[in-house]
Amino acid sequence: MKFAYTRLVTEDVSSLASFYEKLLGTPPKGSDDYVELHPEGAILAIVSKKAANYMHGGQWSAGANSSAILEFEVGDVDAERVRVEAFVTDWLQQPKDMPWGNRSMLFRDPDGNPINLFKTAAKP
Numbered sequence: 001m002k003f004a005y006t007r008l009v010t011e012d013v014s015s016l017a018s019f020y021e022k023l024l025g026t027p028p029k030g031s032d033d034y035v036e037l038h039p040e041g042a043i044l045a046i047v048s049k050k051a052a053n054y055m056h057g058g059q060w061s062a063g064a065n066s067s068a069i070l071e072f073e074v075g076d077v078d079a080e081r082v083r084v085e086a087f088v089t090d091w092l093q094q095p096k097d098m099p100w101g102n103r104s105m106l107f108r109d110p111d112g113n114p115i116n117l118f119k120t121a122a123k124p
Contacts, residue, residue: 005036005043006070009052010111011062016046019110022087024072039072063111070115077103077119084117 010016017028017035024044028035033051037044052060074080077095084107092106092114101121108114 005045007045007047008065008111008113009047009049009060009062011049012110013046013048016109016111019087020044020046023084023109023115044070063113065111065113068113069106070109070113072115072117074117074119077105077117080117081105 008016013030013032013035017030017037020037021028024037024039026037026039028037028046030036033048035046037046047055049060049062081095088107090108090112092108093104095103095105098104098118102118103121104116104118106114106116
């Protein structure tokens, strides 16, 4: 089995796609109901609540994530903190060193999905 991608359900595809385009530095490709962004090594898909309900049945809740964190490895957490300051407004954790050696910061996207930008600890 191969993990393929993460899909976020939202009420506003355009707005969330714009946020992730700024964060990831890669353009979204798709429509008003579904887009994909392809940063290095992954796919992030964003789908409208209306389209998710139509395609998959049931009732999908936009902006209701309270258990998954999107993780992105970066080269310099502190430099990223300065770069994202202009468009990130909901901070969960300022850059700090974790007990296992990683440097990390956490914030939420406009729909409330938690995001962790981290740098892996140097190997001894």
